[in-house]
Every structure is written in structure tokens, then in C-alpha cells.
Amino acid sequence: MKIILTNEVSGLGTAGEVVEVRDGYARNYLVPRGFAIRWTKGGEKDVEQIRRGRKIREIATIEQANDVKAQIEGVKVRMKVRAGDGGRLFGSVTPADIATAVKTAGGPDVDKRRVELGAPVKTLGTHKVSVRLHPEVLASFDIEVQPA
Known part of the structure; x- marks a missing residue:
């Protein structure tokens, strides 16, 4: 089809x-x-x-993508979410939440559709997140999920 x-x-x-x-x-x-x-x-x-x-x-060139990558990887991203006993979240952290947290932490605007999660974020702690900025450039950073 x-x-x-x-x-x-x-x-x-x-x-x-x-x-x-x-x-x-x-x-x-x-x-x-x-x-x-x-x-x-x-x-x-x-x-x-x-x-x-x-x-x-879209980010047009690889140079622009590398600049944005440097900005994203230089930002410390922390998110406060509601969690229950044992560190389990009520729900999960979505790509839209991550894009908002990057912007709030002083980073560049990130398109939520370009955020790639290895596995759903459903626990407190540090998690690895990737953002596909360009077909050839992938920015990886850690988010720290803390209880609210």
C-alpha cells in the first residue's frame, strides 16, 4: 500500500x-x-x-544540529512528578513532558515528536533520553526524575 x-x-x-x-x-x-x-x-x-x-x-544543516546538540547536552534536566511508595510514578513521563522540561531548564525548543525514549519512564531516578535533531545527528542526555 x-x-x-x-x-x-x-x-x-x-x-x-x-x-x-x-x-x-x-x-x-x-x-x-x-x-x-x-x-x-x-x-x-x-x-x-x-x-x-x-x-x-526542521534544522537545515548538520552544523545547526551540532550547535543545538551542544546546547541540549549542556543542560541539566530535572523533572518533578508525582510518585507513590517505592519510586513508581503515577502514569509516566511523556516525550511532550521532556520537551517542556528541556525548555524550562534553559535549553532550546525541542520537537516532542523527535524525542526517543528507550523504554517508558515510570520510575524515579536518572533516565537516558535521545533527541533526533537531524537524520545524522542524535543528541543524548540524562533526565533526573524527582518526586514532587
Whole structure:
């Protein structure tokens, strides 16, 4: 099935690309979660709009990405969240929470869709987080989750 990606999908492509995937993957995962739309002749017009929107938000060069990477890795990110006994959180820390915490800590604006978590953050302590700034640049840093 041909689809148009509306968000970046790891291992598949970036927003605005037309890709061919298996029917079940598109129908059961990509389309319901808003990562893609079905390809149509009329959808080609949407591709240009998605690409223009991505170009505005995107970091254009590797040099810019490395500058932002240095800024992010130089920031100490601490988050205060509600937790129960034993250090378990009520819920989990989302990529949107991490993007907000980086901005609050004095770092640059980070797109929540580019935040990559190895595993869901559901406990107190220090956790490793990565941000895909450019297809070739990945910024890694630690977040410290503390009880509120």
C-alpha cells in the first residue's frame, strides 16, 4: 500500500515522503495513529504542504544540529512528578513532558515528536533520553526524575 507520511517514522522515512508498506502495517498502525495518510492523486497536493511545514520546523544543516546538540547536552534536566511508595510514578513521563522540561531548564525548543525514549519512564531516578535533531545527528542526555 502506498502512503504519505505525516510524521517522521524511524526506519521508514520523514514527513512528506511517499512510501510503500504492507497493508496491515499501514491500516493498523500508521494511519490510526496519525503517522500517515493513504496515498491518492489528490494527496500529492498535501505532500507539498507537509514538506513546507517540515522545512520551517526542521534544522537545515548538520552544523545547526551540532550547535543545538551542544546546547541540549549542556543542560541539566530535572523533572518533578508525582510518585507513590517505592519510586513508581503515577502514569509516566511523556516525550511532550521532556520537551517542556528541556525548555524550562534553559535549553532550546525541542520537537516532542523527535524525542526517543528507550523504554517508558515510570520510575524515579536518572533516565537516558535521545533527541533526533537531524537524520545524522542524535543528541543524548540524562533526565533526573524527582518526586514532587
